[in-house]
Each structure stands twice: as structure tokens, then as C-alpha cells.
Amino acid sequence: MSHSERPTESKASSNSANSTYRFGNVFKTLTRGLKNSYIASTSNPAASPVSLSQLGDGQTTKGSDTDIDGLLARVGDNSNNAERIAAANVLADAISRTAISKSVVEIWYTAQDMLLPTNPLDVRRAALNLLNACIVYDMDEDSASVNKLVYYRTLVEHPLGDDFAIQLKAFKALTKNGRELPVLGPSESPMVLILSTWLRAIFKDVSLARSAAKSAGQNTSIDSERLQLPSEENLHNLCSFIINIIKFNFYAFDEKDIISLLKDILNICRRTSNKSDIIEGIVMINTLTVYGNLPLSMLEQSIETLCGASSVVPELFSSCWEAILHLVNSHLANNTIVALYNILREPDKVRGRSAMKGAIVFLQNLLEHEPGQTKTYNLTVNSVMRSYSTVMTIRDDIYIDLAVCTSMRELMLNSETYSLMTYEDYKSPDSPLVVIAQASKRALTPIPGVEMQTGDEENDLTHSIGQLLNEVLKRLKVLYQDGSFNGPPEALIQFFLDVNSHIDEETASMVVEYYENEYLCFPSSSGWRENSEALLDAFYRNQLRPFSLRTKVIQHMMAVYWIAKEVCDERMVDEFLEKIFQTIRVESNMKILVQVIDFGVDVASLIGIDGFTQLVRTFRGCMRAQNRSLMDGDDKESNWSVLSMTPAAAGPTISTTSRPPTLGLPRSRATSSASLTSSQTPLMPDESKDDKATASQIVARALVIMFIHGLERSGEKSAIIYKELLEISRRQADWDPETIITIYRLLFRIRVNKSSRVVLIQPMDMDGLAETVGHFAPNMTTEAQQTAVWVHPEPDTILGASLPERASFYVTVCGNDTKAQLEEAYLAEGEAFEEEYYINRKRGIACLNISTWLAIIIGQIKDGTNWEVYSFIVAHFAPQLSNLQLFMASRSEVQWLRSIICDQLTGRLPPLDIPKGVTKADVQVVLVRTMSSIIGYQSFYSKMDQDNIVKALLVGLMSWERIATSCVHCLLVCSYEFPLSIKKFLSQIFTNFQTKITNSGLSVHILEFLTAMARIPSLTSNFTQDDFKRVFAMSFKYMEHANDLSSSSSAMSSNANKVWSQYLIALAYSVVSTWYLTMRMADRRDLAPFIIRGLLLANRPSSSSASPGGSCSNTHNGPGFSGVMTPSDERSWASVDLISRFTYSDIELKMHTVFSGLGRDRPRSEVVGNIWIHGISIVSIETFVKTGISQVVVRRPTGTSSFNIFPDSRMLPGWADPELLLSGGSSLSSTAVPGNAPTEVPISADDQLAFLPDYFFTELVAAPEFQSVLAPTLIPNPADPAIVRAISMFDRTPVVEFHKIGIVYIGLNQTSEREILANSVGSKSYLDFLDGMGKLIRLRENKQVYTGGLDTEHDIDGEYAYAWSDKITQAIFHCTTLMPSRRAGSDSSPESDELMYDDESLSNKKRHIGNNYVNIYWNESGKPFNFETIRSQFNFINIVISPHTKAASTFSPGPSSVASSLLGDSAESPFDFYKVRVLTHPSVDASAVFSSPASHLKMVGKKSLPLFVRNLAFNADIFAVVWHARPEDEYLSNWQYRLRQIRNLKDRTNVAIEKAATVALDRTRENDLKSD
DSSP: OOOGSOOHHHHHHHHHHHOOHHHHHHHHHTTTOOOSOOOOOOOOOSOOOOOGSSSSOOOTTTOOOOHHHHHHHHTTTTTTTHHHHHHHHHHHHHHHHHHSSSSSHHHHHGGGGGGGSSSHHHHHHHHHHHHHHHHHHHHHTTTOHHHHHHHHHHHHHOOOSHHHHHHHHHHHHHHTTOOOOOOOOTTTTTHHHHHHHHHHHHHHHHHHHHHHHHHHHHHOOTTSSSOHHHHHHHHHHHHHHHHHHOOOOOOSSSSHHHHHHHHHHHHHHHHOOOOHHHHHHHHHHHHHHHOOOOOOOHHHHHHHOOOHHHHGGGGGGGHHHHHHHHHHTTTTHHHHHHHHHHHOOTTOOOOOOHHHHHHHHHHHHHHHHHSSOOSSOOOOOHHHHHHHHHHHOOOOHHHHHHHHHHHHHHHHHHHHHHHHOHHHHHSSTTTTHHHHHHHGGGGOOOTTTTTOOOSSSHHHHHHHHHHHHHHHHHHHHHHHTTOOOOOOHHHHHHHHHGGGGGOOOHHHHHHHHHHHTTTSTTTTTTTTOOOHHIIIIIIITTTTTTTHHHHHHHHHHHHHHHHHHSSSOOHHHHHHHHHTTTTTOOOOHHHHHHHHHHHHHHHTTTOOOHHHHHHHHHHHHHHHHHHHHTTSSOOOOOOSSSOOSSSOOOOOOOGGGSOGGGGGGOHHHHSSSSOOOOOSSSOOOOGTTTTTTOOHHHHHHHHHHHHHHHHHHHHHHHHHHHHHHHHHHHTTTGSOOOOOOHHHHHHHHHBTTTTOOOEEOOOSSHHHHHHHOBBGGGSSHHHHHOSSOOOOOOOTTSSSSOOOOSSSSSSEEOOOGGHHHHHHOOOOOOOOOSSSEEEEEEEEEEEEHHHHHHHHHHHHHOOOOHHHHHHHHHHHHHHHTTTTTTTOOOHHHHHHHHHHHHHHHTOOOOOOOOTTOOOOHHHHHHHHHHHHHHGGGGGGGOOHHHHHHHHHHHHHHHHHHHHHHHHHHHHHHHHHHOOHHHHHHHHHHHHHHHTTTHHHHHHHHHHHHHHHHHHHHHHTTTHHHHHHHHHHHHHEOOOOOOOHHHHHHHHOOOOHHOOOOOHHHHHHHHHHHHHHHOOOOOHHHHHHHHHHHHHHHHOOOOSSOTTTTTSSSSSTTTOOSSSSOOOHHHHHHHHHHHHHHHOOOOOOOOOOOOOOSTTTTSSGGEEEEEEEEEETEEEEEEEETTTOOOEEEEEETTTTEEEEOOOOOOOOOOOTTTHHHHHHHHHHHSSSOOOOOOOOOOOOSOOOOOHHHHHHHHHHHHOOOOTTTSOOOOOOOOOHHHHHHHHHHHSSSSSSSSEEEEEEETTTTTTTHHHTTOOOOHHHHHHHHHHHHHHHOOOTTTSSSSOOOOOSSSOOOOOEEEEEEEEEEEEEEETTTOOOOHHHHHHHHSSSSGGGBBBBHHHHHHHHHOSSSSSEEEOOOSSOOOTTTOOOOOOOOEEEESSSOOOOOOOOOOOOOOOHHHOGGGGSSSSOEEEEEEEEEETSSSTTTTTOSSSOOOEETTOOOOEHHHHHHHHHHHHHHHHHHTTTTTOOOOHHHHHHHHHHHHHHHHHOOOOOOOHHHHHHHHHHHHHH
């Protein structure tokens, strides 16, 4: 069947194949691989031979002519097809085996019609087999060329069909498989034309067959092993035949014939996907190269085919490479090189990817091929590099990049080819390093800790490129380190920069060090800005870089900045600074961020206001960009700053959106996106939390430090920061608690001095506040401290910078009250102002509107916030409020705060997430203590406001027990400051106190309140007897409770409870005595029975009961001693004695020096004295026996009274001289004169006696009941030395309550003991305080006032002292400023004033101060008080008084601020309040026993301060005495001690009487026995 006769579907298939098997598609298919073995050929299609017996006549004549003739006859067209086929086959077999006599040409002529296309295929095949046999026979017989022409014409004219294999076989036979070509005439068809026609037709059949097989579902993949299609075998056989023809007969053809055949074969190679097809093309090229000449016009196309084949089918690479070698070793060597270049360089003839890849590899191999031998071609490294570079430019293809990268890797790692790269090559624009960088542009940057995802083809390719590049980089690094790099080092460094994302840390460090060593980034280098940008892009902005490397770069950039700042203009420096801060918005490494921000802090102090403002905006942008809570909010600015926050597009740096989750640093608590933070003091001082700080925390700390620096350098900068901090504070919910607290640590440290200049201090006076909200470090576990957002106390360096030691000269404060005045003043000077601050650039001063800050905090207290932030606010707020000067111009805000606290004390707390361990009551405790601070703003409040404060405290007192103590303390302060309001609600206060009697923890505080209240006359002026009864009734209840506690065995097991009970009893008795003396005398008479009854009932033993009348159940005991006197009895009887003394008198208790004043100018024989113990008193009577003039001294527990008795002259006996009355009276004197004592002469029996002391005793005292236990006891021998000593000791026991309290003045900035004790004068406020504490007394020869150990003879402790007294109390104040401070001799040449004082004089001061239990410190140092400043064994309690505002420094570098001038001088301020705190020694169990009303900060006005402090000191001194006596000793008051002395004296007297009676009885019995 001819090709024209093929079915339509075959044509369609052929067309489909033509469109499918394009050259490019062929190579795509071949990438799936080829099998190594070829497909076997099909079986011979020739018909089986037919034996002669089958021919018809049955004769077999082997080899005879007859036989041949018969066969020829049967081959003729007269026979049927079967006979002809059989005859043809027999003839062919015979010809091939036997020499015949007939001409084979004749035989063929006979059978040639069998080849007609109209014949069946079997017939044609039989004919072709016969033809083949004839040709073979003729070739062996060297037949004439005419025969060959016959055969040639027959074969070429036979149409191609399914019998082509036999046709080709015959053609091969005709040419001896291509070795001999027939001589053709001009009329014959050219063999080249025939072969080309056959080649195209057969390839078309192959394409159709393959398409048909694929459509039928057969596997035609080159990866599968399958039988070879017949058409494929025909094609390969034909190609081999053509190659042989050219190989043996090259010069028989014209060049155009060769070109035609080569084009056909190359076309097949481009369009096929069969490896065997391609092999034929490769062999063809090799054949032409080796056995002939490859046409120059076909060279490039041939090489392109070789390149593509080598790339697509790796198994063919060797063959292709061999062909290339043949070419370069031929005369076409240079043309071959040029062709390879052209494949890569010509942009208008873009070749296929495979061809380009092959060309890349061939050029590489050519460079590597026998590099030591002389080459016939001109191939340079530079030309190859240019080709590589060009191909990557014109063909943006990752496969090309991979091929180039692979090639460069081989060239660089091969030492021989590397040596070919010269210094000039590296300086060329097409440097090998440039090519490598260009080829690796797609390389996938490895991400530490992240495994590359495989399976994606592009990822695999990029990963492969990266691996190849890494090998090259390692090689180059070694070469650089060894100094064996062929090129200029700057070229290699630039290459490292170009591929910076792929170099390791060591290589990157080499690059940075090179830049540092060559000063390439410093302004001395021409391209310093570009170089700096390159380093930043390569190693700093790439956040996947190691921390150490990025740190190295940024530190180098910082060094460059400082140099540039000195030599470059400001604009250029600002631009450079912009580049450093370019990416902080997206910085994920908090350690790096710390360094950059820290650098910004350093820079901020030196740049101008415009640059500073931009820097602050940059920091703000960093905070907001990294704070996730703002990312989707409405607070997005299109341009945060002129400093760009967007990272530069710097090559292959990985986008921050695709970095792995492990790069994010988790927050420690609450909400945050990252969590570190460096070192004036590093921005992150706690190393254990370095990996937990967020960007917002780091930036917030930086802003804080910048504010602190601004205080000392630029007020305007501090004002700008202040505004920014307030903006953050306003949106507190948008930030994590740590960030807010970082800011609040600064803002809550703000104070002002008396000139309204800002000063920062460490937190003080907040230990109790921090403890209440659960953040006091000493009471927290280590784990709790580590997890807490804040604790108190915190390190001094917590802010990141040291606090200025003095007030700022550039920053003042104002408030909304002075806003209008400030605006007017500033506008007059042409200055602008904002809500948060005002700037006067002319004066260099900034004024912060502190009212804005106050309003923000009040709002957060009102509405509530995160607990950590809320607890921080309430713990720090009260101490800041105590700086009254700070908020003195914020009246509206303070009023708002007062209103909110009052509301919240009534139970309207905001919603708070209170943690475990803290209660709502604790929150209210803190609010009450805050209320104590705002009391200082008394001038802001109306009477109604004051009433509301007291009312809120009453509500708090009635709510939780936890808050009651704080409310009582605050009410006590209100008693001094708001007496009218307290008086208004006093009845309700007492009612509440009565309901709290069962609350043992509140008892001491209520009694302290009552004690202090008794000394405030304005509160008790309108008291009725019922009001007094309520006070006494409360005291009796507390006495009873304390006695029960003391008698309890379980209570006695606790020393703290023992101290507590004794202190409670002491306070209760103090309330009774103080309030009793407060009453008018008429009320005393009426209430005395009630009080006495209450005392006896409160102190009766628990096993006994009191009678309804109030007297003891044992009526026989009467008002004297019972059988065994208990301590409770002693206290009660001492109090009863006081009541009896003051019921009918109102005289002060004073110390008396008791002596005998009778007859100082007469002999003692005329004076007789006796002593009786009567009840709870000692009665001494001395009588002038002749006249009856007597001196009566009554010694009682609460005092001593003396009376002089002059009998009426009519009572004298007749023998008595009346003049003696006059002379005796004159001898009575109140003062004894030493040396004038009368002569002692005993009275004889003959002396005349008119009166004896016993007479007056019986007259003054009711007739004694000598049988009663209450009968007076006469001391038998008053002159007994023991009796004299006992009475003398009794007389020296004070009759009043004594207190000795130290008062120490601490001047401005004083901290050491020497400089404090050396003070000899204090401020005016201090002197006013002293005047209020007592009156000034002279010490020398003072005998009436208790001096507490001060010298009264030689003025050693000064000439004067302050003392205070009332009817039952005396106090002496050891004022160090009144004690002499003697300066050392002038020859000592001290270096400082504090060394110019005599140690002895200072030690003398310390001796007195150190022996006091309680000292008062007037602290004007402006620094926190240190309990150990003056160390002593006995200083248990210190009362510290501090001005609410620190004094201003006397030195000022410039004019005062506008705010200060408007607010006026501090001396004229109406805020005359002081901070008062009571501090206890750590050894005192203050938390369990003693809690003074001022244990937490209290604000007290100047007028009330002395009274308030004096009452605190007295109670503290009582407690200290009780506490110091524990646990063995019992606390005894002076009265109780005197009562015990009386009891002891009576007991000794009774023993002596009984003993004397026994002796007398024994003597009588002895005499009776003798008389008997």
C-alpha cells in the first residue's frame, strides 16, 4: 500500500503526530528518562518458502535451467498470486544459494510486475525479497552498472509502504550498506533526494504510529520497556544507512546534499522523544565531523541539537560531548566555541532551555578539558562568564540558573580551572563572582530550625541552587582566609554581600571586619553611605541573622554615626540615623531592639528638637506596629515618621511575614506579641526576664530614660516625652500591663520642690500599700516575685537610668487652675502651648500640666483596669498625692478624686479581676489610705465635702472588719483637721465603736482614738454625762477583754498576746484617767461612783461576781486591800485613788521633796513623829509636842499631799507659852535648809507634853476600828533605816506618767549620723513645731520637771529643753538642736563641715537619743528616712515628719519658671501640711501588736501637728515600755508601782509587829516562869 492509499484516519493521526512531536515537546517527554536497551526488531515479513512439490508438476530440478524456466513461468502474471508468491520465494532462495546460468536481471524482469501498487502486500513483499536476492547475487558477481541502475530505478520508483523494511534491505544490498553508490545518470533521481524523501516519510509514519498507539491506550513512554514499532525500526535502519552512505561516500555529495540530509535528521532530533532517534542525529554529526566536513551553516544548529540532547537525555551526554570534542579538534574549533556562545548570548534567537543548559555544561567542560595542553580553540574564562551572564539575563529561568550555578561550582572547586581565573577576570563586569551571584538569585535562603518542604519542583530547584552556592561559599571563604584568592579582596567581599543571605556567620563577620578595617563606612570613604546601607541590608535588617552578627553591625553603625555627627552636615546625619532605625517596627529580636533603642536614647540627648520629635514618633511607630492589639484598630497613621519604618527591598531577605513561629518571643503574662530587652543601665535590667520583654516595654523604658535625661538637659524634650507617655496612658487597655507599669514607674515618681520644679524620687511610704495589694516583696515567695509584674521595693535602677540628685532647672509643673495665666504669659512671649505642656523656648523652660496626668489616673481608678496596673496605681498614688505642691493647681481633679473614693468606699468598686489572696476589702483599705493623703488638700473642700469624707469613712467602718482599722486611723486624722465634721458624726462614731467592741483587732485603735480625742477640747466641749459614760463604758469593756486574755493559759503562751493585752489595759486606763480629767468637776462628782463600779467590775476575777451595787462581794474588805492583791486590783485601786483625788480638786500632780519642817531652830526633843499605813495611803504626822503645830504628809498611789496644822490657841494648856505658836509656825518652811537640822535629844518622862501625833491622827481619821482588818497600822519604829529607805524610795517614785522623747532635725540632703547630730539649728517650720510640742524650760537647778537624764547642774546638755505636762503626765523632749555641738579645734583642719564637731559633744547627743524608746525625726532631707541612721539598742519606734514638698535648692542656673512665678512663693502656700509616719524597729513585732495611726502615711496640718505627734509619741512610748518588758516582766504604771510599795511596806510592818509581839509574849512567859 502506498502512502497515498493510506486510510483517512492514518492521515489524521499523522497530522496529530506532527503537531504533537515538536522538538520542544520531545525534550519534555524525555525528561522522564529512557531505558538503556533498545527494542528488538520484529520478525521477517517475507513469506515462508514453498517447496517444488507444491508447484504443480511434482518435479524438482535443483539448479537446472528447466527448473528456473518453470519457476519463471509461474512467476509471470498468468499465475495466481499464491503461485507467484511461492515461485518468487523459491527463486529468491535458489538465487541466494545457487549460482545460476540465467541472468538475474532477466529473472527480475519477469517478476517485476509483482511490485505494482495494485498487488497485495504479500505479493509485493515476495517481489522485493526476490529483488533483494537478485541484487545480492549481482553484487557478488560484479554485475554491470546497468544492472545496478535497473535495481536502483526499481527501488526508488517503488512507493513507500508497509514493505519498506524489505525495500530498504534491498537498497542496502545495492549499495553494500552504503559503501558503494551506483553511478547514476543525469536522468536518475538523486540519491540524496530519495533518502531525504524516505526519511521524512518514515518519520511521519513513526509519528502516526506512536500517536495511534497512545490513543489505543498503549504505553508509549520512553520509560517503559516495550516492543519497537515496525516504523521505528525502519526509521533507525534508514538513519543508519544514511550515516553509512555519508561515512563512506562523503565526497560523492555536494554540500547542499549534506545540508539537506543533516537538516532532516536534526529536525527529527528536535521533534522526537525517542532516545534512539536522537542517537542517530548525534552519530550523523559525529560522522560528518570525523569522515567529512560539517557544513558551517549547519554548525550552530548541530551544536544546539547536541546541547539539547545532552541536557534532556543524560545517558547521551557522553556521545554529545564526544561530538563536541570532535568539533573543537577540527577546523571548526573556534566556530564551535562561537556557536556555543551564540546559543547563550543571542537575545533575538532565544533557544530552548535544554540547548542553553547543554551549552553551559559544554563550555564548562571545555574549560576543564586538558587545561594543561595547547588548544586549537580560543576559550577564555571571561568569555564563558559573559555567556553565562548573558543567558541568565535573556532567559529568566530557574533551570538556567541551576545549570550556571552547577557549572560555576565545578569550576570553582576544581583547582585547575580555578587557577585559570585571573585577577583581571575578577575585576571584569562579568566576574565569576558576579555570575555566581546572578545564578544564585533564586536560591532558597535556609531558615534555621525549619526543615525545607520537598515535593514542590520549584522548591527543590531553589534548594539545589542554595546547596551549590553554599559549596562555592565555603571554598571562597577558605581561599580568603588562606590568602590564596586570585582576585581583589574587595570583589570577594562584594560577592559575599551580594549573596549575603546565604553566607554563614563566620563569613559575614569577615565581611563586617573588612568594612571596619578598611573604614569603608566612615565618612572618610567616598561611598560611606552606600557601604553602610549595604551592611545594614545584608546583616542587620535580615532578622534571620544571628544575634551576635547583627549586634556587631549595629554597633559599628553606631560608631559611624558618632563620627559622622562630628564631620557631616545635619541633614546627612539625620538621613543616616533614619537608616539605622528603618526596620525597628518589624524587629522581632528583642535583644537587637534593645540595642537600637538604647542607641536612640543616647542620640536623643544630642540632637535638635526636630530630630528628637521624629525619633519619638519612630519609637511610637515601633510600639504600635508591634502591638497586635492595635494592628486592626483605627489608630493607623499613613506616615508615622519621616523615618521610614518599611524594610528596604534588599535582595533575597526573607519577608517577616514568612518567618517561622519560633522567631517570635512569647510574652510572660497577659497579652503581648513578643517578649527582652541593654547600658547606661540596660533597658532590661533583669537578666532572668530578658526573653520576655515586649517591644512596647522596651520602647516605653527608652521613653522613660529620655524623659529623665531631658530633666537635666532639655525641658522641651521631657515635655515631648511627657505628652507621649500620657497618650499611651490614656489608651491603657491597648497595651500589656508591663508596658503601662514601665511608664507609671516614672510618672508616679514625679515630685516637685517648693519652687514647683520637677524632681524624681524613689518610692517611699508605700510598704503597707504594696503589702495590702499582695506586692510587698518580703512577704512574697520567690516564685511569686518572679511571676509578678511589679513588686515593692524594686531596684533603684529599675527605670534604666539614675535619678537626678536635684530638681530640674528646666522642667516645672502647673495645673488646670493656672492654665489660663500660663497661656496668657506664653502667648505674650510668642510661644505656643499644648494641652499637656507649655514651652517657653526663650527661657528654656517646659511646664508640664500635671492635671492631665492626675485626670488619667483618676479615670482608671473610677472605671477599673487590669489588676496589675490597678494595684500599681493605688499603691503608688497616695505617696504622690502627699506632695501637695504637685497638685495644688488641680482643684477640680482633686475634688473628683475625693468624690470617687467616697463613692467606692460605700461599695461601688469598679469591676476588677482581683487575684486570689486579695479581697475587695483590701482594695478599700488602700482607698482609705489614699483618702488620708487627700486630706492634705483641705483648702479645696467645703464643709459639705469634709462631711462626705467622714461619712464615707463611717460607711467603711461599718462594712468589712479588714477596713475598720484604716478607717479609725483616718477618722483620727479627721479629728484634728475636720473637727466640726467629726463632732457632727461623733454619736455615730461612738455607736460604731460600741458595735466593734468584740473585734479584738480593733480595740487598741479605738482606744488610741479615744485617748487622742480627749486632748482635743473642741471635740469634747459639748459632751454630756451620757456621752462620757459611753466612753468609759467602752474602756471598761476593753479592760475586761484584756484581763480575760491575760488570764487565759492559751493567750499567755504567746508573748505577742501578752504584750498586746498589757498595752490594751494601759490604754484603757489611760482613757479613763484622761477623759475623767477632761470633765468638769461637777460632772466628776456625779460620775465617780459609775466609774469606780465599772473599774471594779472590769477587773474582778472571772470566778467571782460583783454585787449589783458595784461594791465587792466581800463587804468586810471595804475600800482597802483584800486578802491577796492581784495586778488587776492594783490598777483599779490606783485609778480609784486618782478619781477620789480629782473628784473634789483639780490640782496638778507634782513631785514633792518631803522633809521635816518642824522646829528647825529647836531641838528634836520637842518634835514627835509617827507613821501609819491606812488603807492605800501612808500617813506621816510630826507634831510639836508643846504647841500642837503639826505637819501631815499623806502619801497615796497617785500623789503626795502635805498639810500644816496650827491648833487654836485656846487648845493650849495653861503652862504652854502662846508665843510658841508663832515661833513654831515660822519654823515651818517648804524648803529645807541644809545644815540647820535640829539637834536630836530624846524625850524624857518628865517632859511636859501637850500634843502627840496620834491625837491628830485620831482626830483627822475616823475613830479606828481596832478589830477590823482595815484598822490603821502604826509603824513601830519610823526611824528604822529600812523604813526610812522604803519611804524615801516611795517619795522618789514619780506621781505622774513620764515620757522622754527625742526630737532630731535632719537638714536638706543630710543622711549621715554626724551631720545630723551636728545640727544646732533647724528651719522655721521645725522651730514652730517645737513651740507647739511644749514650753521652753531652763534645765539648771530644775527640780519640778522630769528631765529624762538631762543635766540640771552644769548645762552639759544645753541650757534649755522643751517640756510638756498636764495634770497627770509630764514629757521631756531631747532636742538635739538645743544640745551643744562643740566645734573641734582649728588645728584639725577638717575637710568638710561634718568633721568640724567634737566627737564628745556628738556622742553626748547620741547618748540621750539612743536611750529613748521613741524619737521624733523632723526630716527635711528630701530623702527616704533610714531607721538605722542613728543606731541604738533602745530606739524601738521613730516618728518621721517630712514636709509634703522638698525645699528648693538655693542655687539656680537661670530665671525661675513662669509657673513658679504665677503660683507664688512656697512660703505663702496654704498647704501647711506635713507627712507623718511611725516606723518600728524590725525587732518589734509591729504587725502583730503595734499599729500606730501613722504606721501608714498620714497628712497632718501645721496647727494640729504638735498635738497629733505628741499623742502618737506618748502611746508609742507606752507600747515600747510594755514591749521592752516582755515576756518575764510586768508593765506597771507609776501609780500601780507606788501602790505596790505601800502594800509591801504594810506587809513588812505587819511581819515586824507580829515578830515583836511574839518576842514580847515569849519574854512575858519567861518572866512569868521566873516569877513563879
